[in-house]
Amino acid sequence: MTQENKTLLVVDDNQEILDALSEYLGKSGFDVMTARNGDEMWQQLQNCTPALVILDIMLPGDDGLTLCRKLRHISHVPIIMLTAVTDDADRIAGLEIGADDYITKSFNPRELLARIKALLRRSQYGSEGGPQRKLRFEAWTFDSLKRQLIHDDGYRIALSGADFSLLTLMVHNPNKLLSRDDISMALWGREADPFERGIDVQISRLRKHLRDDDRSLIMTVRNKGYMMVIESLTEV
Secondary structure, X not given: OOXXXXXXXXXXXXXXXXXXXXXXXXXXXXXXXXXXXXXXXXXXXXXXXXXXXXXXXXXXXXXXXXXXXXXXXXXOOOEEEEEOOOOHHHHHHHHHOOOOEEEEOOOOHHHHHHHHHHHHHHHHHHXXXXXXXXXXXXXXXXXXXXXXXXXXXXXXXXXXXXXXXXXXXXXOOOOOOEEHHHHHHHHHXXXXXXXXXXXXXXXXXXXXXXXXXXXXXXXXXXXXXXXXXXXXXXXX
């Protein structure tokens, strides 16, 4: 087993926030790298592979959403988006392009730390502590080691952190109703907010990956949650 990666990359153009998070997260046992814009972020990523990235949406040059999209194309690293607005639009946009979680400024550093730890535990599940095998259901093969979803026709897609965690939860609980709290705990390590739209975004992303346009594979159980309907599940 490799030594646990304790490096975080914080990207924000506010130097006070960078200094405060560097101090707080450093005292919590993390090695913190910082960047004030996209150019500095890419430079830091050339020097080190962080365990998690904290990425502000409002940045000079490429904004956080653009950087998140580019980063997700080349890496599965967990990403927490920082947003200065309470509007759902930015938060949902971040989740749609592959961010794993978001938090609104001004946040309690203890809440951010809790979310960081929850995401790191989840990301380590697939790489070390979780089942290292391929599962076959319907016309799909889910490779949990490579974090890939493969269709019989050859189509395949690499799964981001949240997509991977949601599919892992569902394929290991076939034909079982999963409440919004069940899903939120698996994705973010906390109970669902009554107005949390992030769960619906993640379900929509997974349905798109699975080509589940008619919602026959992932069913919505009104006011209760979601269920993955699988006729057969085998290990391959």
